[in-house]
Amino acid sequence: MMVLFAALLLAQEPHRAPPVPDARHPAVTEHGATAGHEQPEAKGEHEGGDIAGHIFHHVEDEVVVPWNFYLGRRHIDISITKHVINMWIAAGILLIVVALATRKRALIPKGGYNLLETFVLFVRDEVSAKNIGEHANLYTPYLCSAFFFILFMNLCGLLPIPSFGGFPGISTATGNISVTMVLALFTFTITQIAGMRAQGVIGYWIHLVPAGVPAWLWPLMLPVEILGLFTKPFALTVRLFANMVAGHIVIFFLIALTIFLSVYVAPVSVLFALGIFMLELFVGLVQAYVFTMLSAVFIGMTQHAH
């Protein structure tokens, strides 16, 4: 995990311009969409492009509190962005909800604790135990944390709170590929550790290619299996990100129809947007479940040499 971060750190250096210490919005200069939003007239874009830019601006990240420094000769940017704030809001709500519920835990569950426990029990029995098997208990806490963190980010992102004052407004943190990638990397790292724990360090890497594969197929199978290692977290990253961002864009475009077409389509577009919004509530839950489920499946796949 740390190695991957180091790689990321190196990778970001070339294409990021040296910092402008007093720039309030470094991101503004970076993307055409954001710039388009800031100065629509100056750019002379046609109306549709402007609206699209406006919409994408909503689902994109932006720096709220810039925080750059040099570590030796390396420039490090850990600015607090809109999605960081939204992620913290979700994490804060999650902590408060869980703290309140957990305090009232009892042998005979009731109320909020009962609801929380239902989810935990579901993750333990249906997700963890069924996919991982023998050592499921080791991974249940991680799967619970991933499930609730993603669920709360997905649902908090649906709160329709616009930006005001210094607050950047509510937006879905899981609709950002940087967030979903890190979450997927956690699953990836834990999957590798789980595999090496179950089969031994050498055994795990030897069994990367399934036993029984003829020797002449190995040159073909080894690259495929190694590629397979990385396609799993990639799929997790893109699935969650794409699902969350797509719903928001659809909602925004449905509303934008009132500008594209006529103000008289408002009832229809609001109705459809409401429908998609309801769907998004469901998708938020389903995607949290899918991410957790697939994490458990990937961990489970490494538990036995196949």
Next chain:
Amino acid sequence: MVAAGLTDINFALSFWTFVTFVILLVVLGKFAWGPILQMIETREKTIADAIESAKRERAAAEAAAAEMRASLEKARAEAAELVRKNQQEVAAAKAELLARAKKESEDLLQAARKTITEEKRQALAELRGQAVDIAILAAGRLVQTSMDQQKQKQLVEEYLSQLPKETRV
């Protein structure tokens, strides 16, 4: 161009996601999932124990009921036996009592009969004596002889012994 920003990897955001998720994993794992999973396990164990003990208690109760039924059956049989024996004893006692009463009455009858016979014999003897005396007196008057008492008595005795046997008792 418009959507290009969406697929950029932003190091700052990734960094903060990493930090936030690590904190969440530690805090939630220690203070939420641990206690909750433990509570679930405790509950599962409690329920399993309760079912187990309920089964055990039910088996014990059934055994006790069976035992009670058996002892009740036994007591009933004993009571019936006792009644039967009692009836037998009563019947025996009754028979014995009856037999004894009959015997006693027979004894009594025999004794009475014996007494009567004896008394009759005595009465006859007495009667005979008196009759002799009366006869002597009567004969004395009739004969007016000077026979002494001894001689007269001898005569009568002779006479009486000559009487037919049937009159004697």
